[in-house]
Amino acid sequence: MGLVRPRVFHDIQAWLYSIRLLHYPRHVAESVEVLITASIVPRYAHPGDAGADLHSAEELVLAPGERALVGTGVSIALPDGYAAFVVPRSGLAAKHGITIVNSPGTVDAGYRGEIKVSLLNTDQTESFAIAVGDRIAQIIVTPVSRAAFIPVDRLPDSQRGEGGFGSTGVRETGTGRQTAGSPMSGDTP
Numbered sequence: 349m350g351l352v353r354p355r356v357f358h359d360i361q362a363w364l365y366s367i368r369l370l371h372y373p374r375h376v377a378e379s380v381e382v383l384i385t386a387s388i389v390p391r392y393a394h395p396g397d398a399g400a401d402l403h404s405a406e407e408l409v410l411a412p413g414e415r416a417l418v419g420t421g422v423s424i425a426l427p428d429g430y431a432a433f434v435v436p437r438s439g440l441a442a443k444h445g446i447t448i449v450n451s452p453g454t455v456d457a458g459y460r461g462e463i464k465v466s467l468l469n470t471d472q473t474e475s476f477a478i479a480v481g482d483r484i485a486q487i488i489v490t491p492v493s494r495a496a497f498i499p500v501d502r503l504p505d506s507q508r509g510e511g512g513f514g515s516t517g518v519r520e521t522g523t524g525r526q527t528a529g530s531p532m533s534g535d536t537p
C-alpha cells in the first residue's frame with residue numbers, strides 16, 4: 349500500500365521541482381520508427397508533446413459550417429500493433445472553431461495511402477482560409493491491443509454497471525448539491 353502524505357508535502361515537493369532543487373521524474377518513452385513519405389515531415393513542437401503537427405498539402409477556404417477532406421502529403425507505414433490518431437489542434441478549435449468531423453481519425457497499420465483530415469469549420473459567420481504548409485491537425489502514434497472477443501451469456505458485475513451517458517451528473521457529489529445528471533438505466537436512485 350502506498351504511503352499517504354499530507355497535501356503540504358506535495359506542495360513543497362512541487363515548489364522544489366519548480367526551483368530545480370529536486371529533479372522531476374523523467375520517463376523517456378521508447379520511440380518507434382515509422383517509415384514515411386511526406387512533403388513536410390510531421391514534427392513534435394516540444395519535448396513531451398503527444399502529437400506531431402500535420403500540414404496541409406492544399407490551399408482552400410472553409411466557409412462557415414463547411415467541411416472538406418484535406419490532404420497532408422503524408423503516407424506512413426506503421427509497425428503492426430500500432431495505430432495513429434488524427435486529432436484537432438486546440439488553438440484552431442478555440443480561435444476559429446476548426447475541428448475534425450471524425451476525430452480521432454484512425455490510421456491503420458496497413459494503410460499506405462495519403463493521410464487526410466476531415467476538417468469542419470464550426471464557426472457560424474467566419475470563413476477559414478488554409479494555405480499549403482499550414483498546420484491543420486496533429487497525429488498521435490500509439491500501440492494498440494487487438495482484442496480477442498469472447499462471446500458469453502452474462503458479463504461479470506462491475507461497480508459502474510450499466511450507468512453511463514451522464515449517469516454521474518455534472519456537479520461534484522458530496523457537496524450537498526443536487527447533481528445535474530438525468531437518471532439512466534443502471535443509476536442508483
Ligand SMILES: O=c1ccn([C@H]2C[C@H](O)[C@@H](COP(=O)(O)OP(=O)(O)OP(=O)(O)O)O2)c(=O)[nH]1
Nearest residue numbers: 434450452453454455456459462463464465466
Ligand atoms: O482521419 C482519417 C481517418 C482515416 N484515414 C485513412 C487511414 C485509415 O487506415 C483509412 C481507413 O479509415 P477508417 O477505417 O476509419 O475508414 P472506413 O470508413 O472504415 O473505411 P474503410 O472501409 O476503408 O476501412 O483511412 C485518414 O487518412 N484520415
